[in-house]
Structure formats: C-alpha cells, structure tokens
Amino acid sequence: MxxxxxxxxxxxxxxxxxxxxxxxxxxxxxxxxxxxxxxxxxxxxxxxxxxxxxxxxxxxxxxxxxxxxxxxxxxxxxxxxxxxxxxxxxxxxxxxxxxxxxxxxxxxxxxxxxxxxxxxxxxxxxxxxxxxxxxxxxxxxxxxxxxxxxxxxxxxxxxxxxxxxxxxxxxxxxxxxxxxxxxxxxxxxxxxxxxxxDDPVGILAHKTRSDTFLYSKMLYMGKSYKPEKADKGDLFLKMNGRRLYQYALETVPQAIKDCLEKSNTHISEVKKVLIHQANGKMDDAILKRLYGLYDIAEIPGNVMPMTIAYLGNSSVATIPTLLDLILRNKLEDNTISKGDILAFASVGAGMNINSLVYKM
The missing domain is CATH 3.40.47.10 (Thiolase/Chalcone synthase)
Known part of the structure; x- marks a missing residue:
C-alpha cells in the first residue's frame, strides 16, 4: 500500500x-x-x-x-x-x-x-x-x-x-x-x-503551454471602434477572432491528447470533455478534431456538455460553473458518477492553453 x-x-x-x-x-x-x-x-x-x-x-x-x-x-x-x-x-x-x-x-x-x-x-x-x-x-x-x-x-x-x-x-x-x-x-x-x-483518483495529469511569442496580441485592450468614443481613451477587450479560432483548432485538441497520454488514458475512457465555453461552433470543431486524432469519426452523444447558448462566454467562470451545474443535476441529460473520467481544457489570452484529466 x-x-x-x-x-x-x-x-x-x-x-x-x-x-x-x-x-x-x-x-x-x-x-x-x-x-x-x-x-x-x-x-x-x-x-x-x-x-x-x-x-x-x-x-x-x-x-x-x-x-x-x-x-x-x-x-x-x-x-x-x-x-x-x-x-x-x-x-x-x-x-x-x-x-x-x-x-x-x-x-x-x-x-x-x-x-x-x-x-x-x-x-x-x-x-x-x-x-x-x-x-x-x-x-x-x-x-x-x-x-x-x-x-x-x-x-x-x-x-x-x-x-x-x-x-x-x-x-x-x-x-x-x-x-x-x-x-x-x-x-x-x-x-x-x-x-x-492506492488507486488513482482526482487529478491524474495536467499540461499547460503559453504561445506568447507568436500569439500574445490576439486578445488585447484597445479603443472603441466608434470614432467619437475612441477619442475618450477608454479601453475595451478586443480580439482577432479568426486567428484565435484557427490557433485553438490547431493546438487545443493536441494539448488534450497529450494530457490524456500523460495519464495513460484513451479518449474512449473519457465520460465528459469540459471545455472553456468560448464559441459553440469552435468548441464543436475542437471536439471533432480531438476524436479525429484517434481516428474516431463518431463522437459519443453528450460527451461535451454546453452552456454557452444561454450563459455566454464568462471567461474563467465557464468551466467551474459548468461542472457545478452538472454535479447539482441542473444540466439536462448530463450526469457525472464516481469513477468517471473527465477531460478539462481551456484556451485564452496569452495565448495560453491548459488541459487536465480527472477521475471522479
């Protein structure tokens, strides 16, 4: 022991x-x-x-x-x-x-x-x-x-x-x-x-990467797009959406796979993928590419529960809110039980990416 x-x-x-x-x-x-x-x-x-x-x-x-x-x-x-x-x-x-x-x-x-x-x-x-x-x-x-x-x-x-x-x-x-x-x-x-x-439980593995050299300016603070308001000097959150989408699609799936491999876990063992709710279509594309890395065409139903359609993108709050809603049985057709394996992942300003594998 x-x-x-x-x-x-x-x-x-x-x-x-x-x-x-x-x-x-x-x-x-x-x-x-x-x-x-x-x-x-x-x-x-x-x-x-x-x-x-x-x-x-x-x-x-x-x-x-x-x-x-x-x-x-x-x-x-x-x-x-x-x-x-x-x-x-x-x-x-x-x-x-x-x-x-x-x-x-x-x-x-x-x-x-x-x-x-x-x-x-x-x-x-x-x-x-x-x-x-x-x-x-x-x-x-x-x-x-x-x-x-x-x-x-x-x-x-x-x-x-x-x-x-x-x-x-x-x-x-x-x-x-x-x-x-x-x-x-x-x-x-x-x-x-x-x-x-004696048996693995809780956090099994995690990985983080920061691609600041090439991508640090994809999310930044800038002036309003309205000329009259821009002169006032207030700064607002700005984003290069297309490049960010491409970056996330190219890097997040591999980051999740690397973390799964670090924990000796195959994607078929994962009950839920809890991903940062940034953009519904982008998250769907990330999930499809993740399973594609394993040559799996048919993605299990409800493997990636989503709240973005009615809660929007609340940045750092999206994943813990999602997890809590599931555990409190407030997300329809989504449950997590003891022994289930979860894959967490997020991408955002920096640009930073992290992933974590967890066993309930």
Missing amino acids: NNTVYSVITGTGNYLPEKRVKNDDFLDNDFYEKNGKKILSPNQEIIDKFLEITTIAERRYITDDLTTSDMASYAAAQAVESADIDKEDLDYIIVAHNFGDIRHDNKQVNIVPSLAARVKYNLKIKNPFTVAYDLPFGCPGWLQGVIQADYFIKSGDAEKILVIGAETLSRISDPHDRDCMLYADGAGAVVLEAEKS
Missing part, C-alpha cells in the same frame, strides 16, 4: 447573475468595423449571423450593485458548504480573473487589495495562514489555479484549497464591436482536498 496523495474536488459552487440579456437587446447598438467605418448591414442580420457562428442566444450580466469579488464570494460560499468543511481550515484561496472589480460607473481596474483578499474578508475567514492571492492567466485562469492547487497539495504544503474563477466581461466590452455579444459575467468555484488512495 503506497497511499499516494491525490487532489480531489470535494465541493463546487457557482453564481449566475440575475440579468438575462438576449440577442434582440443588441438591435439598437451602433456597430463599427475596426477601421471606424459604420457597419451598414441591418442589426437583425448581424445578430442572426452571430447566432449562427457562435450558438449564443442569451448571456448573463451582473447587476449594478455587484462586482466580480461579490460573485466570487457567493460561488465560494456554495463550494465551502458543498465540501462540508470548516472555512478556517482552508490553506489557500486562489481567485482567477483578468479585470478585477470594475464598477458599473468606473472602468478603472481595481485589484488592491486582491480579489482573493476580498473573498476571504467576505467569507469572514480569520485564519492568517489562509493565503489569498489572484491569478490572471486569461480564460484558462481557473484551470491553471486548479493546477497550482494540485502542486501545493502534492508537495504537502496544503490540504484544502479553494479555487475560484470570476469575471465581469460586460463592463469591459465595446458596445460598438460585434464581439461584445460574446461576453458574459459569472463565477464558479471548487474546493480541492488531499486524499490518500
């Missing part, structure tokens, strides 16, 4: 903002091209094409009275309750985000103190040895936080870690850029604990 230490998810939680924003809510927007020229196509045509490309029909926006750390705290409280642990026993609180606590009336980045410190305060944790810090890593930030937690647990440095992904993309998106319809807000969280086991 070797009693190997594994990192196991014992609790999950999420926060979905109350405000629902449908595609028709963008009918009155003035959309512009990157060069500042107004798009003359009717907005209904723009929206219909957007839906066809992304599968997004609805998204959630945070209400004016809340910030990212508020959402993170709500999701964290759920996860701690779900894990049935004493919050004072947490060794780390890791919060993945990219834009901090941007208020509805002020777009200045607000990250002092860190969002993790704010979450710790909101949870009323008094233990000075619960170390709280933030992790900005693009959309793969939450998954990278889980990977860091695994290192802490495997090294013996920690036994209980709270990892949160929270983001408010609605407040840094340009209403005059068609890409603004992609973005959403939300938060998801997990508690990971050390578990000794």
Whole structure:
C-alpha cells in the first residue's frame, strides 16, 4: 500500500447573475468595423449571423450593485458548504480573473487589495495562514489555479484549497464591436482536498503551454471602434477572432491528447470533455478534431456538455460553473458518477492553453 496523495474536488459552487440579456437587446447598438467605418448591414442580420457562428442566444450580466469579488464570494460560499468543511481550515484561496472589480460607473481596474483578499474578508475567514492571492492567466485562469492547487497539495504544503474563477466581461466590452455579444459575467468555484488512495483518483495529469511569442496580441485592450468614443481613451477587450479560432483548432485538441497520454488514458475512457465555453461552433470543431486524432469519426452523444447558448462566454467562470451545474443535476441529460473520467481544457489570452484529466 503506497497511499499516494491525490487532489480531489470535494465541493463546487457557482453564481449566475440575475440579468438575462438576449440577442434582440443588441438591435439598437451602433456597430463599427475596426477601421471606424459604420457597419451598414441591418442589426437583425448581424445578430442572426452571430447566432449562427457562435450558438449564443442569451448571456448573463451582473447587476449594478455587484462586482466580480461579490460573485466570487457567493460561488465560494456554495463550494465551502458543498465540501462540508470548516472555512478556517482552508490553506489557500486562489481567485482567477483578468479585470478585477470594475464598477458599473468606473472602468478603472481595481485589484488592491486582491480579489482573493476580498473573498476571504467576505467569507469572514480569520485564519492568517489562509493565503489569498489572484491569478490572471486569461480564460484558462481557473484551470491553471486548479493546477497550482494540485502542486501545493502534492508537495504537502496544503490540504484544502479553494479555487475560484470570476469575471465581469460586460463592463469591459465595446458596445460598438460585434464581439461584445460574446461576453458574459459569472463565477464558479471548487474546493480541492488531499486524499490518500492506492488507486488513482482526482487529478491524474495536467499540461499547460503559453504561445506568447507568436500569439500574445490576439486578445488585447484597445479603443472603441466608434470614432467619437475612441477619442475618450477608454479601453475595451478586443480580439482577432479568426486567428484565435484557427490557433485553438490547431493546438487545443493536441494539448488534450497529450494530457490524456500523460495519464495513460484513451479518449474512449473519457465520460465528459469540459471545455472553456468560448464559441459553440469552435468548441464543436475542437471536439471533432480531438476524436479525429484517434481516428474516431463518431463522437459519443453528450460527451461535451454546453452552456454557452444561454450563459455566454464568462471567461474563467465557464468551466467551474459548468461542472457545478452538472454535479447539482441542473444540466439536462448530463450526469457525472464516481469513477468517471473527465477531460478539462481551456484556451485564452496569452495565448495560453491548459488541459487536465480527472477521475471522479
């Protein structure tokens, strides 16, 4: 008996903002091209094409009275309750985000103190040895936080870690850029604990890559596409969508396969592929190419559960929210049982990619 230490998810939680924003809510927007020229196509045509490309029909926006750390705290409280642990026993609180606590009336980045410190305060944790810090890593930030937690647990440095992904993309998106319809807000969280086991369980393997030399500028902060608004100097999230799509399709499937091989797992053993919900059609193409790497033409049904059609792209929050919804039986026709193997993957600003194989 070797009693190997594994990192196991014992609790999950999420926060979905109350405000629902449908595609028709963008009918009155003035959309512009990157060069500042107004798009003359009717907005209904723009929206219909957007839906066809992304599968997004609805998204959630945070209400004016809340910030990212508020959402993170709500999701964290759920996860701690779900894990049935004493919050004072947490060794780390890791919060993945990219834009901090941007208020509805002020777009200045607000990250002092860190969002993790704010979450710790909101949870009323008094233990000075619960170390709280933030992790900005693009959309793969939450998954990278889980990977860091695994290192802490495997090294013996920690036994209980709270990892949160929270983001408010609605407040840094340009209403005059068609890409603004992609973005959403939300938060998801997990508690990971050390578990000794003779049989592999929890996190089996993970891999991360950063292609910054060639692709660091595919997601960036830039001025509004509307000329009059650009002069004001405010910066908004911008994306080279076509190149990003191509990059993700070329690299993410192989990254997942490499991670599966690292854990000695074949794709046929995977019950669910939980991928960052960035673009419905892109994720479908990634999955098809992943199975193609194994010369499998017929993809199992429901292997990749999706929420993007009605929750949009909430960056670091998409995967933990998805996981929590499944575990709470709130995603129709999708269940996860003990012994199931999950493959996680994300891609985002950096450009960064990570993947993780997990056994329930």
